[in-house]
Amino acid sequence: MDRILDGTPERSNGALTIVALAIEADVPRNALTQRHTDLKNKFYDRVRARGGIPDVEIRLRRRISDLKTTIANKNKEIVRLRRCPGIPGGEHATDPGERGVAGRAQRAPEQRHSAAGGTR
Template sequence: MTDDDDRRAITAAMQRLFAGTPLRSSGKLDIVTLAQEAGVKRNKLTHKHTDLKDLFYVQRRTRHGIPDDEVKLREQIATLQKSNQSLRDERDRYRVSGLVGGAEFGPSPPARWSACCAVMAGAGSAR
């Protein structure tokens, strides 16, 4: 591989790692994994292409070591947690107002169960 090929491979590997789509490695955001992902020896990053190594570290630091797909998932989790909390709050408002389990929704569960059991008992004796 020429130096230009190495640089292209390292740059492409950086993009894959930060996107969370590694092809040849575990996906960890470190130099050893970057070299493995790029298919080059680690010393090429630490001694020959130090500018790319520094760029990798800068990008990793700005992302706090988190790949793009994980950032998206964390944002989605936060949105879902807010929605879930909103639904819990709404449920609690109904509970406080006395609407859940009240006359608005028919008889209480034990009365419904008694009626159901009576019907089933009658069906069993008809056999």
């Protein structure tokens, strides 16, 4: 643990992660994550105490940010597609059946059943 925290790893890449700690200690990762959680907690406490953020947390925060950007872009695309003529569910769809789920919900119950090929 000290070698990683001092920046002088011998076996691992020196990342401030449990994986690197396990490699450095030459033990299976699950030894730290399941059997010796006290050592795992002590490692993360020492990482936080020195003002560093564990590499895994940095990667996860970056991934979350990327995913939020992707979701925002997909939502913009959905809005854009809903405004396009000829797209099922789009604003300019002429046939009520082309309006997708929203169009089916707006039809009268007898129309929904007949469109499905029968009644219940």
